[in-house]
Amino acid sequence: xxxxxxTEDLLKFLESAIDGEYALEKVRDAKKxxxxxxxxxxxxxxxxxxxxxxxxxxxxxxxRLKDNAIRVDARKCSPHEFEQQFENTVTPxxxxxxxxxxxxxxxxxxKGLLDALGEYRFTCGDDDDGYSVRVRFKxxxxxxxxxxDDSPLYMFDGSFHRRGRGVVDDxxxxxxxxxxxxxxxxxxGYFASDLMQHCGRGRRPPYRWFVVGPHCSGTNIxxxxxxxxxxxxxxxxxxxxxxxxxYAKKEVVKPRSLAGDREGITWFHNxxxxxxRKDWPGPKPLEVLQCPGEIMFVPSGWWHVVLNIGHxxxxxxxxxxxxNFPLVWKRTRHxxxxxxxxxxxxxxxxxxxxxxxxxxxxxxxxxxxxxxxSDSATRNSLLSYESSSSSSSSSSDSSSSSSSSEDYGPPPQxx
Ligand SMILES: O=C(O)CCC(=O)C(=O)O
Ligand SMILES: [Fe+2]
Numbered sequence: 001x002x003x004x005x006x007t008e009d010l011l012k013f014l015e016s017a018i019d020g021e022y023a024l025e026k027v028r029d030a031k032k033x034x035x036x037x038x039x040x041x042x043x044x045x046x047x048x049x050x051x052x053x054x055x056x057x058x059x060x061x062x063x064r065l066k067d068n069a070i071r072v073d074a075r076k077c078s079p080h081e082f083e084q085q086f087e088n089t090v091t092p093x094x095x096x097x098x099x100x101x102x103x104x105x106x107x108x109x110x111k112g113l114l115d116a117l118g119e120y121r122f123t124c125g126d127d128d129d130g131y132s133v134r135v136r137f138k139x140x141x142x143x144x145x146x147x148x149d150d151s152p153l154y155m156f157d158g159s160f161h162r163r164g165r166g167v168v169d170d171x172x173x174x175x176x177x178x179x180x181x182x183x184x185x186x187x188x189g190y191f192a193s194d195l196m197q198h199c200g201r202g203r204r205p206p207y208r209w210f211v212v213g214p215h216c217s218g219t220n221i222x223x224x225x226x227x228x229x230x231x232x233x234x235x236x237x238x239x240x241x242x243x244x245x246x247y248a249k250k251e252v253v254k255p256r257s258l259a260g261d262r263e264g265i266t267w268f269h270n271x272x273x274x275x276x277r278k279d280w281p282g283p284k285p286l287e288v289l290q291c292p293g294e295i296m297f298v299p300s301g302w303w304h305v306v307l308n309i310g311h312x313x314x315x316x317x318x319x320x321x322x323x324n325f326p327l328v329w330k331r332t333r334h335x336x337x338x339x340x341x342x343x344x345x346x347x348x349x350x351x352x353x354x355x356x357x358x359x360x361x362x363x364x365x366x367x368x369x370x371x372x373x374s375d376s377a378t379r380n381s382l383l384s385y386e387s388s389s390s391s392s393s394s395s396s397d398s399s400s401s402s403s404s405s406e407d408y409g410p411p412p413q414x415x
Contacts (some may be wrong), residue, residue, distance in 0.1 A: 003109040004236045004311040006145050010110060014142055017114060023142035026135060031153065034125035048150035049216050053269055057240065058309050066240075069288040074098035074188060082190045087229070087323035091245055091287060092302055095188060095295040100231055104184040108235045108313045114138055116179065120163040122210070124153050144214040144311055151263035152214040154308075160210035179188045181210055185315050188295060192321040195354070196328070198346040203339055208317040213237070213308035217341055218264020221254050221271075221305035224298065226335070227327035228318040233295045238311030241288040242272065246301030252282040253303050264307045300324035325354060326361050333362065 014020075031040040048054055070093040072082065086093050099105070107116065114137065121134035135143075140155055157163075164179030187194075196204055205226070215237075223246070224230050232239075244253050258270055275285050289309075290296050298304055300323075320328040333340040347354050 011230050014145055018138050018142045020142050024141035026139045027143040028071050030124055030135045033127040036128055043149040046150045048265055049148050057268055064189060066287045067289045069094050069286060071096055071240050079190055084199055086297060087321055090299040092299055093297050094288060095297060098188040098295055100294060102185045107184050108203060111142055114141055117163055122155050122157040151265050152217040155212040157210045157406040158206035187317060196320045196351055199339060199343045203342060211314040211316055213312045215308060215310050216265055218307040219264050220264050221267055221303055223301055223303055224318055226331040227300050227324055228320055229300045229324050230298045230316055230318045231295050232314055232316040234290050234292055235313045236292055238309040239290040240307045240309055241296060242305050243286040244303040245283055248282050248303055264305055267305045268307050298328055326357055329358050330361050346404055
């Protein structure tokens with residue numbers, strides 16, 4: 001698991017295998033397109049990697065403090081239990097012992113990936129017109145080990161299944177030669193029946209990403225699109241997560257005064273300290289230090305922000321399950337009407353049991369919280385989360401809600 005430590009041996013190897021000067025030039029070109037507001041020579045201007053606050057965040061991590069998430073051993077918790085306890089109650093958790101057999105454990109090392117994918121280009125961000133900016137893996141790898149950027153470039157690639165030797169088609173696992181990264185992992189059994197698979201080949205919005213993050217890179221606070229849930233499996237490095245329940249108000253967890261900040265690390269510097277104060281107006285954060293070999297489950301609607309500690313390699317997928325289907329259906333119907341028509345057609349054939357749910361969502365003005373909270377387990381789960389993390393029931397969350405959390409109501413009231 002130490003494969004991504006910048007040892008002398010590894011650095012020597014990278015020097016011998018990659019033209020460093022050219023690599024940094026290519027990365028510089030990508031930076032210019034991705035953050036047009038910032039000169040490519042100014043990415044380290046704030047010295048954030050050496051900032052005491054960053055070091056504190058990192059040390060807290062190493063000491064394994066600041067982790068109040070539930071761990072679920074995949075060998076002991078059945079899919080039915082998982083569904084009941086976590087999916088249906090919209091409760092985040094960390095899954096252990098679910099990726100032991102993955103080929104990724106051996107193959108996703110700097111040398112292994114350089115050998116398999118060094119020449120292929122992967123997405124590291126978008127330009128101002130929304131087009132992907134891609135960098136060859138070998139150049140990105142060199143950059144990772146030769147930068148001190150405040151918020152380093154983050155490789156986040158949704159087309160990774162098409163890269164690698166022997167890849168001939170982008171959808172069916174079996175038509176990929178052994179070269180695709182798809183062969184190196186297997187979605188955990190809990191998430192095997194992803195209902196969005198019925199959206200059809202090529203129509204489905206991007207839903208799986210290969211994620212390579214240098215130390216201090218990260219993802220700013222957000223909710224995942226279309227009401228989907230996600231799992232995020234970490235092969236190397238550590239990820240520090242902070243999560244807030246769906247009913248947290250956007251303007252509290254993502255203050256407008258920091259609207260210019262789009263980076264995970266700046267959230268940790270500017271907002272995280274506020275969350276630790278007595279006068280923090282939002283729900284208390286759920287904090288996680290995700291270790292290598294662990295899978296983070298982020299249920300539908302939960303706000304989350306991530307900071308990579310040490311170089312990280314992960315794979316993440318978003319999905320629709322029976323538990324979040326009403327919300328995903330509602331959002332898809334609203335923002336992707338054409339896709340939703342095709343999806344419904346397929347569901348009629350393959351999952352007719354869900355059609356009535358879809359139709360009932362269409363008929364009434366559906367509120368996700370009313371649906372999930374009619375279940376007493378959910379009520380209790382969200383309640384116990386609230387009471388374990390805050391001293392009083394939060395009165396700060398009024399009924400006015402931000403646009404992105406309009407499907408969720410205020411926190412549950414005591415029974
Ligand atoms: O940086 C990460 O690993 C988190 C990714 C994430 O939250 C997302 O892709 O929606
Ligand atoms: Fe996310």
